[in-house]
Amino acid sequence: MPHGFERIVAHPERPDHSAERAGDTIVARLRLDGWHDVSVRMLHPFTWDAKFRGFRIDELAVSPARPRTLVSGAYSVADAAALNVDAAHGTRTPFDFPEGEMHDGVLYRTVGHSPEADERYQDAAGWCTVAAADADGRPVALATALDRSEAVLLDLLADDHGLTVQTRLPWQTFRPAELPAPDALPGLLVRHGHGDHETAEAWLRELLAATVPSRASTAPPPLIADTWGFGTDIDPERVTAFFDVAADLGVEVVTVDKGWEDHVGDWNAQSGYAGGVAGIAALAHDRGMKLGLWVGAGNASPDSVVATAHPDWLATWNGRHQMVSHRNHSLCLGHEPARDHVLACLDRLVRDGVDWLLHDFETISRCDAEHHTHDPGAGEAAGVTGWYSVLAALREAHPNLLIENCWNGGKPLDLQMIAHHDTTIGDDWCRSQENRLAALGLGVYLPSSWTSKYMGDEPHLPLRAQLAPYLVGGPWILMGDLPGWAPAQLAEMRQGIAIYREWRTAAMDARAVSPVLSGSTAGVTGLAHSPRAHGAQLATFAVSEAGVGQVVRWRPVLDASGAADVDVWIVRDEWSGAEQRVARAELDAGIPLNTASADGLALSIRPA
Incomplete structure (x- = not known):
C-alpha cells in the first residue's frame, strides 16, 4: 500500500x-x-x-x-x-x-x-x-x-x-x-x-x-460560473446572457445548474434550447469556455419517462420507493438495467459536448428490492459498485471529462469518492464564511486545489470581504446574478479573478490554513496559502465591523525550504499592487493589517 x-x-x-x-x-x-x-x-x-x-x-x-x-x-x-x-x-x-x-x-x-x-x-x-x-x-x-x-x-x-x-x-x-x-x-x-x-x-x-486523480494535479483549478444564483428559474435567454458575462470575465467553465432538463432521470434539454444539449455546448464553446452540466444521475422524477416506463428500476427501501431530493425517486444503480440507463444518458451528454459533469442529489441508493439483479440484503453495497462502475466507464470513454461531486453538499467523503472525482464541493451554502471554514477543515487533509468554493451574492458584505476566502485554493465557482452585477462590481471581480489566477496551483502539497494572527483579532478572519517555493505565500482576510480599528498583525509561517535563510522580503498588497521591502525581523514581528474599515484584504510575501 x-x-x-x-x-x-x-x-x-x-x-x-x-x-x-x-x-x-x-x-x-x-x-x-x-x-x-x-x-x-x-x-x-x-x-x-x-x-x-x-x-x-x-x-x-x-x-x-x-x-x-x-x-x-x-x-x-x-x-x-x-x-x-x-x-x-x-x-x-x-x-x-x-x-x-x-x-x-x-x-x-x-x-x-x-x-x-x-x-x-x-x-x-x-x-x-x-x-x-x-x-x-x-x-x-x-x-x-x-x-x-x-x-x-x-x-x-x-x-x-x-x-x-x-x-x-x-x-x-x-x-x-x-x-x-x-x-x-x-x-x-x-x-x-x-x-x-x-x-x-x-x-x-x-x-x-x-x-486524487492525476488529472487534478496537471492543471490549476479553474474559474467556473454556475447558474444556481437564479435557482431553477433559467431559460435559454437567461443562460445566454449569463454565458456572455462569464466569457467577458474570463471564466473557463460555465455550468448550467438544475432547471435545464425536461425531467430528472431522462436528461434531455427543455424544448426552448435550440439544438438541445449540443446547442448549449456550442454556446459555451463558441465563447471560449467549457460546458458544465448539473445532473442528478441517480434520481428520476415520478413523471419521467424512465420512472413511468420502468418503475421496477426504482430503488425500494423498507417496502416503498424512496422519496429523496426535490421529491424525486432513486434509481437503483445496483440493478443492471438502471445502471446501464444512467451510463447511456451520461455518455450521450458528454458526446453532445459536456466537458464538466456536476453530479448532485443521491447517487448511491439503499435498495432491498427482491427482483433486482443485486442481493436484496446488500443493495447499498451494490449501489456503490454500480455508481463507481458508471464513473469508471464514463472516464474510460471520455478521458478528458472532469467530474465534480456535489452530492448533498459533498458526500460521501472517502478514498473511493476521491479517486473517482476531480473536485468536491466545500460547502453548499454558497457563502464566504461557510466556505472559509470548509477550506480550513478540508485543508488539514486535502490539497487546496481539490475543494470547490461556491460563491453566491452576499450584498450585505463589502465585496472584497466576501471575495477574500475565494482567492485562496481550489475551483472558484461564481453563483451570483452575473448579468445583474453593476460595472463597479464587475471591475472589482476582475481584480479578484486576477489575484486568484496568479496564486492558484495544482500542487498536491499546497493547502489552505488559518493565518497566524496576533493582537486584537476579534472580527478578523482569514486563509493563508503557501503554493510557492522559498516561502512565497498569499493570505486573505475579512475585516468585520467588530474588527474595525483593532491592532492586528499577520505573522507568516516560513517553513518552506530556504525560507529561513532569506533576510529581506517583499510584502505586496494584491489589491493595490503596492509593495514594500521588509527585513526578516519585521516579518517575524508581524505585518500590520489595515483595519480602518470593514473590508477584505489580500497580502502576499515573497523573497526579495
Whole structure:
C-alpha cells in the first residue's frame, strides 16, 4: 500500500441475520496493546442534515467507559442519529428515509439529532487520526482511511490493556445471502507509529494526495460560473446572457445548474434550447469556455419517462420507493438495467459536448428490492459498485471529462469518492464564511486545489470581504446574478479573478490554513496559502465591523525550504499592487493589517 499504509480485511463468520438477532458484519480488526490516554480526531462533512455545523474537526476522548464509533457513508448523519437513539434507549432502529409533506428528501434524518460530542456514534469522513501513549509512555499515533463509500462503522474500543480498532457493516444495510470475498469488502487502511495527531494528519495528507486523480494535479483549478444564483428559474435567454458575462470575465467553465432538463432521470434539454444539449455546448464553446452540466444521475422524477416506463428500476427501501431530493425517486444503480440507463444518458451528454459533469442529489441508493439483479440484503453495497462502475466507464470513454461531486453538499467523503472525482464541493451554502471554514477543515487533509468554493451574492458584505476566502485554493465557482452585477462590481471581480489566477496551483502539497494572527483579532478572519517555493505565500482576510480599528498583525509561517535563510522580503498588497521591502525581523514581528474599515484584504510575501 502507498505511503506506509496497510489494508486490513477480515473474513469473519457470517453473523445471525434473523429478524430478532440481525448482527453487524465485522470487516477488519486491529489490536494495539498498551495504548492508553486515547483521543480521536475526525472531520464532520457538510450535510443538509447538520446544515448549521458545516465542516468541522472534533477531538474526542476514548476510554473504557466511553467507546467511540465513527459512521461514514452517504447518509452518515442520519445513520449516526439512529444508532445514538438505539444506544440511549436499547432499541433497534432500521435506517430509513423521511416521508410526508414536511420533507423533500434533502434532510434524511428520521429519528434523533445530529451527533453531539458526548455521544458514541459520530458522523465522520472516511478517515481519522488517533493519538495515545504506549506502555512506555511514549506518544503514538494512528491514521485510518476507508476505501469504500457505503455505510461503515469504525469502532474505537479502549480497555485496561490497549485499544481495539475495528470496522463493521451495519445490519440495517448489510445482510447478504453470501459474504463476498475479502477484497470486495470495505478495507481499512492503517498506519501507526510514534507521533501525535499532527504526525498522523501528515500521513493522511500523503495518502489522500496520492489518491486524487492525476488529472487534478496537471492543471490549476479553474474559474467556473454556475447558474444556481437564479435557482431553477433559467431559460435559454437567461443562460445566454449569463454565458456572455462569464466569457467577458474570463471564466473557463460555465455550468448550467438544475432547471435545464425536461425531467430528472431522462436528461434531455427543455424544448426552448435550440439544438438541445449540443446547442448549449456550442454556446459555451463558441465563447471560449467549457460546458458544465448539473445532473442528478441517480434520481428520476415520478413523471419521467424512465420512472413511468420502468418503475421496477426504482430503488425500494423498507417496502416503498424512496422519496429523496426535490421529491424525486432513486434509481437503483445496483440493478443492471438502471445502471446501464444512467451510463447511456451520461455518455450521450458528454458526446453532445459536456466537458464538466456536476453530479448532485443521491447517487448511491439503499435498495432491498427482491427482483433486482443485486442481493436484496446488500443493495447499498451494490449501489456503490454500480455508481463507481458508471464513473469508471464514463472516464474510460471520455478521458478528458472532469467530474465534480456535489452530492448533498459533498458526500460521501472517502478514498473511493476521491479517486473517482476531480473536485468536491466545500460547502453548499454558497457563502464566504461557510466556505472559509470548509477550506480550513478540508485543508488539514486535502490539497487546496481539490475543494470547490461556491460563491453566491452576499450584498450585505463589502465585496472584497466576501471575495477574500475565494482567492485562496481550489475551483472558484461564481453563483451570483452575473448579468445583474453593476460595472463597479464587475471591475472589482476582475481584480479578484486576477489575484486568484496568479496564486492558484495544482500542487498536491499546497493547502489552505488559518493565518497566524496576533493582537486584537476579534472580527478578523482569514486563509493563508503557501503554493510557492522559498516561502512565497498569499493570505486573505475579512475585516468585520467588530474588527474595525483593532491592532492586528499577520505573522507568516516560513517553513518552506530556504525560507529561513532569506533576510529581506517583499510584502505586496494584491489589491493595490503596492509593495514594500521588509527585513526578516519585521516579518517575524508581524505585518500590520489595515483595519480602518470593514473590508477584505489580500497580502502576499515573497523573497526579495
